[in-house]
Amino acid sequence: MPSLSDLARAFAAVSAFQQVFGLVLVVAVVVLVSDWRVSLLALAVQYVLVAILLSTLIPLQIATVRMIAGGLVALMFYITARRTQPRRRKQRAQGEAPPTESVDDVLPRGVFWTNLPFRLIGLALVSLSVIVISSQFVLLNAPLLFWVTGLWLAAGGLLTVALTRDALKLGMGLLFFTSGFGIIYLSIDNSLLVYALLVISDLVIALAISHIASVPSSLEGRRHGEM
Template sequence: MDVLQDIFVSLSSLSHLELMLGLLITATVIIVLEDWRLSLWALLAQYVLVSLLLARVMPLRVALIKVIVGGMVCVILYLTARRVHWGREAIIKGAYHELAPVATVLDIFPMNLWFRLLLALLAAVVSYALGTRHPFVDHPHGISQACYWLVGIGLLTVILSRHPFKVGLGLLTFQAGFEVLFATLEKSLSVAALLGVVNILMALAITYLTTAQLTVIVKEGRR
């Protein structure tokens, strides 16, 4: 815990502009890229950045809980993603001949890449404008912008995805955005802990649904 705290303190020298830029990149990766590995790394980075942002408005130990929970969520999702071969349906169906020897560009970038990028850009502009003109709270550290941005990108990811894993990443991003706002309103340790349990349960539910879909795909493949 102390080591984590030291790392956290050293990272807290980042300015809130840098943190916002980091959140912009991580959430864009989640919405734009199809590759589960990259999305998972982006989610982990997003949890760290959100905690660093929150460390400015709430006690450090409570902010650290969010990093620990984020780490647990990502480990759960990593193990699931490995089990379902990172969502590559050809492997799951046993159709190895359909699979390229290495991940192709299309495995990483979706067909509607430009559309998603445009949506992300639009969401960024709207979040900035809303966060500046109608801030939820009076904190100056870009809390409102971060909240609008994460909630917006979370919703868009849910809308644009058809796989439970990606929908789950969208829901976790939405939840993270809401927690940014709520952490400034309610700073108690018990609420932070309960929100952490909610996040872990959500990750477990995503895991369960992703694995269940694997069963369906395998059955269809056998037919």
């Protein structure tokens, strides 16, 4: 079983460039790829990369807590996705209509509101914005590496939230945002309390998103002119 020193050695082997490149890649994957398995993998990789990045700010033992929380979050999302996605696929394969009241649920719909070229352009624009903002402003003297990566993750997360109509994908976007915010905040205030609360909030978000993603539709017909 690998010890903490092995983990430290492994973390040290990842250069800053590799970290940034990895984070750019995972955000791009979540924004561009519809498949939930690939997105979930990107989310898990993101947690590892953020833990590596944060281990330069806070003690390694504490940084790994975020990685463990990320594992739990990914597990929660995996169970939720397994519960919800195959059911729909199976029903579609058998040619059955899902047992829902809404017409919208009967018709298969994509994970995103927009098509791939639009998302690609959106991602390019967000990248450009991050580059411009990070070169023009610095938030309270945050180190450049943390400022850029934090901004990139937060912006990428918000882009995912804006483009998706799938609850699980939205949750992933939200977790990318909290990771980005966590990096930025910890770089300007090295507070372990905030770090701990951010880890807890990630679990709360995952719980709420799993609930939203798995709860059945509850249209009761009381929408327009309801009593």
